[in-house]
Amino acid sequence: MLHSLLQMLSEDFSVLRAFDFITMRAIMSVLTALLIALFFGPKVISYLTELRFGQQVRTDGPESHMVKAGTPTMGGVLILLSVGIATLLWSDLSNRYVWVVLLVTLGNGAVGAIDDSLKLRFGNSKGLTARRKMFWQTMIALLAGIYLYQTATQAAETELLIPVFKYLVIPLGIFYIPFVWLVVVGTSNAVNLTDGLDGLAILPTVLVAGALGLITYVTGHAFFSDYLNLPHLVGVGEVSIFCAALVGSGLGFLWFNTYPAQVFMGDVGSLGLGAALGIVAVVCRQELVLMIMGGVFVMEAVSVILQVASFKLTGKRIFRMAPIHHHFELKGWPEPRVIVRFWIITVILVLVGLATLKVR
Numbered sequence: 001m002l003h004s005l006l007q008m009l010s011e012d013f014s015v016l017r018a019f020d021f022i023t024m025r026a027i028m029s030v031l032t033a034l035l036i037a038l039f040f041g042p043k044v045i046s047y048l049t050e051l052r053f054g055q056q057v058r059t060d061g062p063e064s065h066m067v068k069a070g071t072p073t074m075g076g077v078l079i080l081l082s083v084g085i086a087t088l089l090w091s092d093l094s095n096r097y098v099w100v101v102l103l104v105t106l107g108n109g110a111v112g113a114i115d116d117s118l119k120l121r122f123g124n125s126k127g128l129t130a131r132r133k134m135f136w137q138t139m140i141a142l143l144a145g146i147y148l149y150q151t152a153t154q155a156a157e158t159e160l161l162i163p164v165f166k167y168l169v170i171p172l173g174i175f176y177i178p179f180v181w182l183v184v185v186g187t188s189n190a191v192n193l194t195d196g197l198d199g200l201a202i203l204p205t206v207l208v209a210g211a212l213g214l215i216t217y218v219t220g221h222a223f224f225s226d227y228l229n230l231p232h233l234v235g236v237g238e239v240s241i242f243c244a245a246l247v248g249s250g251l252g253f254l255w256f257n258t259y260p261a262q263v264f265m266g267d268v269g270s271l272g273l274g275a276a277l278g279i280v281a282v283v284c285r286q287e288l289v290l291m292i293m294g295g296v297f298v299m300e301a302v303s304v305i306l307q308v309a310s311f312k313l314t315g316k317r318i319f320r321m322a323p324i325h326h327h328f329e330l331k332g333w334p335e336p337r338v339i340v341r342f343w344i345i346t347v348i349l350v351l352v353g354l355a356t357l358k359v360r
Helices: 002-009 014-020 022-050 063-068 076-090 096-122 130-151 173-194 202-219 222-227 236-257 266-283 287-293 295-314 324-330 335-358
Strands: 159-161 169-171
Touching (some): 014 022, 022 076, 022 202, 076 096, 076 236, 076 266, 096 130, 096 173, 096 236, 096 266, 159 287, 173 266, 173 287, 202 222, 202 266, 236 266, 266 287, 324 335
Antiparallel strands (some): 159 169
C-alpha cells in the first residue's frame, strides 16, 4: 500500500527511493507493528476485561496457575492486527508469497478465535473439538499447498533441501502438497502446545521469525543466495517484510505478556503464529532448518505425543505432566526459570539453524 505510493512519489523526491529496498521496509515494518501493539495493547486488554474474556485454567495443572484464572485471553488479536497492518503497509502487494503467508496466518488465527470464543462461551478449556480444528487447519494448509504447487515457476520451489549437504535435494513433486500440510499444521499445533506459560511461546516465535526473515531475504537475493549455495527464489525476499512484522508485533505483545502476564494470546495467537512460521519456512524451502530453530516447539509437541502413547500402551506416564514445561514446573522449577531457560535454548538453536546455511 505505502510501498506503491512511495514508489510513485520517489520520481519527484529521490530521498524516497530508500523505500524501494527491502531492508528499509523491513525496518519500518518492525517499528510499525511494534508501535501498533504497544499503543493498542492497553486498549485491547481493557476491552477483553470488560467482555470478561478471562482465561480458563486446567484444574489438573500446577496449583500456581490457579491465580491466572480470569486473566484476559485472545490477546493474539493484537498480534494479528499489528502483523496485518504492517505487512499491508510496507509489502509489495503484487507479490503472491506475501498474500499466501498473510492469509494462512489469518486463516489459522480465525480458527483459533472460534476455539477461544467457544471456550469462553461455555466456561471450559476444551473449545473446538480436535477433529473440527484439524479439519479447518487442513483445509487452509492444503489450499496454500495447492496454490504454491500450481504457481511454481522453478523446480527448486517444490524441492526439499537437506541442511549441511550442499547438493542433496529431494524433488517432492505432487507430494509437495501434503508436505506443506504437515509443516504448517504441525508447526501451528506445536506453538499452540508451547503457549502454556507467560511469554514462553512469544519470544521463541520472535527469534525464529527474525531468523526466517533473514533467510527469506537471502533466498530472494541473487548474490547472497549464490554465495550460500541456496536456490534463488524470485520474490521470496518480500516475505521478510512479513517476518519483520512478526518480530515487531511479538515484541510489542511480550511487553504485556511477560511474567506475570497481563494478557494471554489464546489460540487465536498461537495457532496463527505457528502457521506463520510454518508457511514462511515452506516458501523459502527451509522446513528442516525450522525444525532445528524451533526445537523448543518440537520438544513440546513430542513430549505430548510420547506421553499419550506411553499411557495408552503401558498405562504409565513418562513425564509428570505434558507438555514438558509443566513437567519442570512440577519438579519444582519456578515459572520464570522454565521460561528463561527455554528462551536460552531457542537462542542457541536459532544460531545452530543459521549456521547450517553456511556449513554446506
